[in-house]
Amino acid sequence: MHDIRAIKDDPAAFDAGLGKRGLAPQAATLLQLDEARRSRISEAQGLQTRRNEASKEIGKAKATKDEAAAQALMAEVAGLKDRMAVLDKDAAEAATALDQALAALPNLPADDVPAGEDEDGNVEQKRWGTPRAFAFAARDHADIGPALGLDFEAGARLSGARFTVLRGGAARLHRALGQFMLDRHTSENGYAETATPVMVRDEAMFGTGQLPKFAEDSFRTTDGRWLIPTAEVSLTNLVREQILAETALPIRLTALTQCFRSEAGAAGRDTRGLIRQHQFEKVELVSICTAEQAADEHERMTRAAEGILEALNLPYRRMLLCDGDMGFSARRTYDLEVWLPGQDRYREISSCSSFGEFQARRMDARYRPILAGVKGNTAFVHTLNGSGLAVGRTLVAVIENYQEEDGSVTVPDVLRPYMGGIDRIGALA
Structure with a gap:
């Protein structure tokens, strides 16, 4: 706003x-x-x-x-x-x-955001890791997945297109990824674990910018609530209509939730596999802070998401989005794109955005500054959020980067404690 x-x-x-x-x-x-x-x-x-x-x-x-x-x-x-x-x-x-x-108007881009009309105008900031050199032809996860337990057909029978059932080792690996991300962000990155509702009211969706412009992108219940497209909605709105103490900032929150998106306007895009689903899990990172803290929080949040990819040894690149490719509420956005050898390209796995006061004005979320020991007038907080990471897309990246010629997948070292010591998943029995 x-x-x-x-x-x-x-x-x-x-x-x-x-x-x-x-x-x-x-x-x-x-x-x-x-x-x-x-x-x-x-x-x-x-x-x-x-x-x-x-x-x-x-x-x-x-x-x-x-x-x-x-x-x-x-x-x-x-x-x-x-x-x-x-x-x-x-x-x-x-x-x-x-x-x-x-x-109805989007946020204004920060001064250092590059000009551009679409993703072609995004600017690469860095790369990490070297894509694996395979001794065989690397395959797409949609081709490897069914034998491992990615049951696309069962998902379609139950719910229609863009739903998937996970079984066996694939389901366990998916669970391990979510738990690993949550543990890393809480124990090492300073985010407070939070369990939130996945259904919210109109006011919450308006507060983070999903309403009124993007109503068709989300699912609505028969009693007028909305299924969250991301935990950004519920986490950020925890401070709506609040006046916070400056000493309480920054507030850093994380949650692992189910997310729901109608994918309106995405017909024909990523119809194979787990890349674009109506229901998926994601670990979200949210920061509530002052204007002076926002730049450092943005870098800190992005590094937290990058740390997950580095711990999993997944090659990625950081992109600074151009003004034509940023989300509605964003003032500045980094996208992290992971290397997918089955597609021979980098694909988005995380977006970390700074919103300035834009969301806070919609939520009426403020704090009371302390100037030279004296409480001043209230000011709007600054908000940030990022994916740390999308669990399904990370599963895709692990399957493709750790695939073996026989169709099995090696479990990354950091995930083995979450897998009961299993170092490889193979075809369902």
Whole structure:
């Protein structure tokens, strides 16, 4: 959500930021809506002042038995009341129109975000690891997976396309990955484990930017709740409508949850395998902090996600997204892309984003700064979130990078304690 006062202070800068997102100028329209709201409020306040004065004059007129004057004043008061009701209605409608217009606009990119229209404009920041040289033709996980326990056909029979049943060693390896990630983030990276609902209300989805623009991308229950597309929604909204102490910041949270996405507009994309599912598990990282802490928190969070890939010895690269490829709420985003030898390419496995005050304004999440030992006025917190990591996609990366010629998969060293010491999974019995 944007601050109309900031738009008023520098409308050209606001429109320039929207231009980086490929949007037409909006400042003039927004300021007109704000002026309509303000002018009606101002007029109503003036009429209220006159109404108060006229009410006093009625008492004086009645005291002097000037009935004609009293009747005229009462008629004036009645007319003022009717006009004020109209103005209040107009002001409320203008405020709603302004809020809806602001809510539909994406966050503005940070100054160092590269220009670009799509993923081709993203800038590679680093690479880690060397892709494995196979002595045989590496295969896609969708080809290896069924023998290991990735049952795409059963998932389709139960629920339709983009659902998968996991059995045997594949299911255990999937569970091990989620537990390993959660343990690493809590014990080494300083994130507090949190168990949250996977169904939330409209307000929570609005707070993190999924509503109103992206309603079709999520699933809604019959009683009006939403299945979370990511634990970002529930974790970040834990501070909605709160005023936090500055000394409590930064707050770092993590959760391993089921996630649900309708994948609207993704028809025909990644129809094979686990890459794009309607239901999947993900370990999410969320940070709530001050403006001064945000840059360090973004780097810290991204390194936490990278650390999982490095512990699993999975080659990856870090990409700084261009302004045309960032998510709606993001101000700055790093994507981590893991090497998939079966596809002979890097694929996204994590997004780590900084949102500035954008989500906090939608949630009304604030903190009270302490300046030279004195509590100051409240300020909006800054929010960040990232995948640490998507469990299904990490399973894909492990299967493809650790595959053997006989179709089995070697278990990475760090996962073996979670697998009861098993060092390889093979075909189901």
